[in-house]
Amino acid sequence: MLIGVPKEIKNHEYRVGLTPAAVKEFVAHNHAVWIEKSAGDGVGFSDKDYTLAGAEIIDDAQTIFAKADLVIKVKEPQVNECKMLRAGQTLFTYLHLAPDLTQTDLLVKSGSTCIAYETVTDKQNTLPLLAPMSEVAGRMAVQAGAHYLEKAQGGNGTLLSGVPGVAPGKVLIIGGGFVGTNAAKMALGMGAEVTILDRSLPRLRELDDLFFGRLKTVYSTADAIDKYSSTADLVIGAVLIPGAAAPKLLTRAHVKNMKQGAVVVDVAIDQGGCFETSRATTHQDPVYVIDDVVHYCVANMPGGVARTSTIALTNATLPYALALANKGIKAALLEDQHLLNGLNVHQGKVTYKAVVDALGDKLPLDYLDAKQALEQF
Numbered sequence: 001m002l003i004g005v006p007k008e009i010k011n012h013e014y015r016v017g018l019t020p021a022a023v024k025e026f027v028a029h030n031h032a033v034w035i036e037k038s039a040g041d042g043v044g045f046s047d048k049d050y051t052l053a054g055a056e057i058i059d060d061a062q063t064i065f066a067k068a069d070l071v072i073k074v075k076e077p078q079v080n081e082c083k084m085l086r087a088g089q090t091l092f093t094y095l096h097l098a099p100d101l102t103q104t105d106l107l108v109k110s111g112s113t114c115i116a117y118e119t120v121t122d123k124q125n126t127l128p129l130l131a132p133m134s135e136v137a138g139r140m141a142v143q144a145g146a147h148y149l150e151k152a153q154g155g156n157g158t159l160l161s162g163v164p165g166v167a168p169g170k171v172l173i174i175g176g177g178f179v180g181t182n183a184a185k186m187a188l189g190m191g192a193e194v195t196i197l198d199r200s201l202p203r204l205r206e207l208d209d210l211f212f213g214r215l216k217t218v219y220s221t222a223d224a225i226d227k228y229s230s231t232a233d234l235v236i237g238a239v240l241i242p243g244a245a246a247p248k249l250l251t252r253a254h255v256k257n258m259k260q261g262a263v264v265v266d267v268a269i270d271q272g273g274c275f276e277t278s279r280a281t282t283h284q285d286p287v288y289v290i291d292d293v294v295h296y297c298v299a300n301m302p303g304g305v306a307r308t309s310t311i312a313l314t315n316a317t318l319p320y321a322l323a324l325a326n327k328g329i330k331a332a333l334l335e336d337q338h339l340l341n342g343l344n345v346h347q348g349k350v351t352y353k354a355v356v357d358a359l360g361d362k363l364p365l366d367y368l369d370a371k372q373a374l375e376q377f
């Protein structure tokens with residue numbers, strides 16, 4: 001199979017779909033790999049590294065999209081990338097379709113097969129291809145929050161750790177999954193006072209055990225969000241309903257009621273955001289202020305630490321990508337229900353129900369069960 005890896009083109013996105021080590025694995029399995037020129041430059045993987053691994057360097061993305069059987073990326077395809085996708089081709093990358101009408105429309109029209117990293121599942125009922133980037137983003141959320149709490153950045157001038165004689169800052173984390181847990185680790189490591197909300201009691205029990213009572217676990221209700229957001233210095237949004245648009249849990253009224261100079265980091269922004277006042281921002285222009293509250297809503301946070309993130313992401317995606325290449329796309333999907341859960345679009349049909357639920361009233365979308373879609377077309 002011909003595997004193609006274009007250079008990422010989203011704002012300040014330096015990650016790359018395959019490391020040279022991953023390329024070697026494909027080559028060892030007799031696949032050809034095309035890498036766009038300078039695709040790995042931003043993370044220290046040179047064209048020479050890729051050539052030595054057995055890849056061919058291609059000058060432009062057009063050639064890759066025109067010929068590759070399987071396109072492996074990091075971020076959702078941007079408009080001109082969507083327009084290059086075609087029937088008979090498979091795209092394996094993050095998609096986050098539920099909040100993205102334009103991309104969904106273009107992918108459906110492309111006739112291609114689109115497998116989303118973020119909806120592939122595993123036996124533990126977690127999301128193995130989202131987890132590594134959630135670990136990164138959760139850790140970064142506290143780093144970003146601490147930075148924007150500084151006065152010169154618009155914050156209220158709180159040092160999250162406090163100092164002897166001065167109480168630490170208060171961090172509220174909404175959602176206790178991968179992002180939330182990693183944010184909690186960092187915030188506790190700094191010495192902040194941490195409260196974490198989730199609506200899963202089993203998850204709250206795990207968190208209580210994991211952190212040995214060093215943080216407060218609270219069942220997530222509007223009332224709890226009311227209470228804890230009003231005194232928080234930093235609120236981190238980390239909820240997820242897989243594949244669906246994020247619920248707006250922190251409302252405009254909550255934000256209005258927050259302390260002046262508090263910071264909110266909406267990590268869930270890639271699924272549309274879980275704060276009513278959130279809108280996606282970029283690494284180039286990461287924050288804006290509403291009601292004296294600094295909002296950080298970067299939709300590709302791990303791109304900011306692209307070297308760590310590229311390696312962590314490829315560690316997770318490689319076995320699935322190899323299965324697609326070695327077995328063939330259809331057979332690999334039909335053999336593995338967990339990988340099949342990643343199928344969002346196939347030959348003009350949307351095969352992920354939560355996407356149709358989120359966008360069906362704005363766009364005429366044909367939903368078809370993933371297995372049926374593969375068997376029919």
Ligand SMILES: NC(=O)C1=CN([C@@H]2O[C@H](COP(=O)(O)OP(=O)(O)OC[C@H]3O[C@@H](n4cnc5c(N)ncnc54)[C@H](O)[C@@H]3O)[C@@H](O)[C@H]2O)C=CC1
Nearest residue numbers: 133134137175177178179198199220239240268299300301
């Ligand atoms: N902005 C960025 O660069 C990145 C964003 N993300 C996003 O972060 C979000 C969280 O991802 P993960 O932690 O991996 O998901 P996860 O599935 O591990 O955790 C989500 C948690 O939210 C909880 N939850 C659901 N509804 C809730 C509610 N009403 N109140 C409180 N908790 C609730 C769930 O019980 C679960 O524990 C996702 O939208 C993901 O796509 C992840 C990585 C990077």
Ligand SMILES: CC(=O)C(=O)O
Nearest residue numbers: 094133270299300302
């Ligand atoms: C998960 C995601 O959207 C990212 O890593 O950019």
Ligand SMILES: [Mg+2]
Nearest residue numbers: 256257258291
């Ligand atoms: Mg206020």
